[in-house]
Amino acid sequence: MPSGTFTLPGRQQPERPTFKMTHPMLDAQIGARARITVLPGPVAALTEPLADLLHRAAGSSQHTILVVPEHSTVTPAFDRLTDATGTIVLVEEDEAYRELRSGRLVPQLSQTLEVLADPKLKISPRHMVQRDVFPILTVSISAYHPARRTTQLGKMVELVAEILLPGAELSWGGYEPAGAFWDRDALTDFCRKHMPTVHLVVAGYGPGGMFTGTLSVSRTDNGLEEYAELNLAGGAPATEYRDLAMAVFRDLSTETKPQFALAMRTYARRDASLPVTMRRPPTPLAVLIGAPGVRRLGVDAAKVASAHGGEATGYGRRRGLLVPLESNFDADWEPLLDLIHTLDGGTGNVRRALGARS
Numbered sequence: 001m002p003s004g005t006f007t008l009p010g011r012q013q014p015e016r017p018t019f020k021m022t023h024p025m026l027d028a029q030i031g032a033r034a035r036i037t038v039l040p041g042p043v044a045a046l047t048e049p050l051a052d053l054l055h056r057a058a059g060s061s062q063h064t065i066l067v068v069p070e071h072s073t074v075t076p077a078f079d080r081l082t083d084a085t086g087t088i089v090l091v092e093e094d095e096a097y098r099e100l101r102s103g104r105l106v107p108q109l110s111q112t113l114e115v116l117a118d119p120k121l122k123i124s125p126r127h128m129v130q131r132d133v134f135p136i137l138t139v140s141i142s143a144y145h146p147a148r149r150t151t152q153l154g155k156m157v158e159l160v161a162e163i164l165l166p167g168a169e170l171s172w173g174g175y176e177p178a179g180a181f182w183d184r185d186a187l188t189d190f191c192r193k194h195m196p197t198v199h200l201v202v203a204g205y206g207p208g209g210m211f212t213g214t215l216s217v218s219r220t221d222n223g224l225e226e227y228a229e230l231n232l233a234g235g236a237p238a239t240e241y242r243d244l245a246m247a248v249f250r251d252l253s254t255e256t257k258p259q260f261a262l263a264m265r266t267y268a269r270r271d272a273s274l275p276v277t278m279r280r281p282p283t284p285l286a287v288l289i290g291a292p293g294v295r296r297l298g299v300d301a302a303k304v305a306s307a308h309g310g311e312a313t314g315y316g317r318r319r320g321l322l323v324p325l326e327s328n329f330d331a332d333w334e335p336l337l338d339l340i341h342t343l344d345g346g347t348g349n350v351r352r353a354l355g356a357r358s
Contacts, residue, residue, distance in 0.1 A: 025053045030110055034063040034088075043273055044074045044089075046081055046201060051175035054085050063088055065112055067097065070126070073273035074100070076231050077176055077201045077214050084199070084216075088112060091276045093126055100276055103127025131275040133267035135238040137164065138282070139248065140229045141261040144292070147223040153191055154184040155256055156228050157215060161204045163248045165235045168206030172215070178203040191217045202230070209235025212272050225259075233272040241265055242285040242326040249288040253313035253320050261288040265326075281331035287339065291318040296353040297343050308339050 028036040037053065044066070046054075057064045065088045068074065074089070082089050089100035090112065097106040099116065105124040106115045139160060145151045154172075161168045170182035178201040180186065191198045196219040203212045213230035236244060245263030252258045264282040268274050291314055294301045301312040301319040310323030325335040344350040 023053050023056065025049045032062065033113060034065050036065045036067065036109065038067045040069060042069070042072050044068045044072055044078050045176040046075065046077045048175040054081065054087060058085060063113060065090060067092060068276060070276065072276055073269055074276060075176060075273050076212055079274055080214050080229055081199050088116065093124060098124040098127050103278060127278050129277050130280065131277055133275060133280065134270055135265050136268050136272055137232040137241045137244065138229070138264045138266045139245065139261065141252065142225060142227045142259045143256055144220070144222050144259055145224045145226060151224065152184050153188045153217060153226055156226060156252065157202050157230070159251050159255055160228070160230055160248055161211065163251065164232045164244055165204055165206040165209050165211055168204035170202070170204045172200055172202045174200060176201050195219050206235065209233060210272065231268065231272045233268065233270060238265060242324055245286040246322065246324055249286060249322050250313065253288060253290070253322065258288060258290045259293055260290065283331050284325040284333060284336045286322070286324050287336065289321040291320050293353065294319055294321055297349050299343055299349070304342055307342060
């Protein structure tokens with residue numbers, strides 16, 4: 001008898017996936033609570049059909065579950081946007097599954113929601129296996145713009161490319177592969193038509209390397225927030241990552257109006273795809289706090305920079321703060337934590353600046 005099909009008399013029959021198709025990408029449903037899509041390929045990417053599914057599922061009360069093979073990888077865009085949309089990603093394990101990010105063991109697909117809601121944590125041993133990965137540079141940047149017709153998006157991506165991968169050919173799109181030639185006017189028009197929140201894929205290919213990532217634009221009370229998360233694979237040795245990040249952030253502070261930027265050394269495959277096993281902890285390399293953040297914190301940018309081996313950016317009232325964070329140890333967060341302690345001042349500055357209650 002097939003495993004899992006027999007139930008003792010008086011026992012409740014476990015809920016099984018039913019097959020109610022409401023989208024070409026859907027393979028099954030768990031009642032009215034979750035949709036299931038199986039992605040059999042070796043690389044799970046944000047393809048056009050998948051991007052359409054996630055867009056249509058946004059705001060729904062039903063969960064979306066994506067199942068990927070055990071020996072696959074996921075692209076950075078797939079990884080970030082499934083996380084941002086609350087999509088559950090499961091990795092196949094013989095007859096069981098594990099959650100992609102936590103490694104939580106899910107014995108049966110129909111038990112997914114119950115297992116993930118259970119405070120008791122059981123990690124799959126296979127999740128702990130580290131695959132061959134290499135250092136890459138990950139840069140996250142947030143900037144605000146006024147909501148004007150003259151506002152143009154994409155400048156941040158161009159500045160990052162100019163320093164990290166000179167001569168790179170840029171492209172963008174609503175899904176992978178990012179097949180549209182780089183055109184900031186077209187990109188801006190696309191975002192304007194798809195507000196209030198738009199997620200795009202960006203890519204660059206140049207001599208000896210590539211970068212790939214996402215660009216999100218969201219309507220806020222202050223106008224528009226442009227958020228880029230880019231990953232550089234190749235193009236420069238890992239020993240140069242901190243200096244490259246500092247150069248990028250200096251340019252950003254003079255050419256744009258960034259709110260916050262963070263550079264980290266992370267680990268991925270040579271094509272920047274991510275393993276579906278446990279990941280190595282990132283190492284913070286540099287942080288940039290723009291003038292609005294410095295004002296909200298109520299600190300003297302020059303004094304903080306002097307205390308942490310950094311530098312003040314900008315001039316006059318538009319003084320930002322740029323601090324290198326790398327130490328001689330991998331995954332060392334102490335320099336960043338020390339900076340946060342200074343910024344907080346022991347009076348809750350950071351909490352107030354972030355608008356957090358605790």
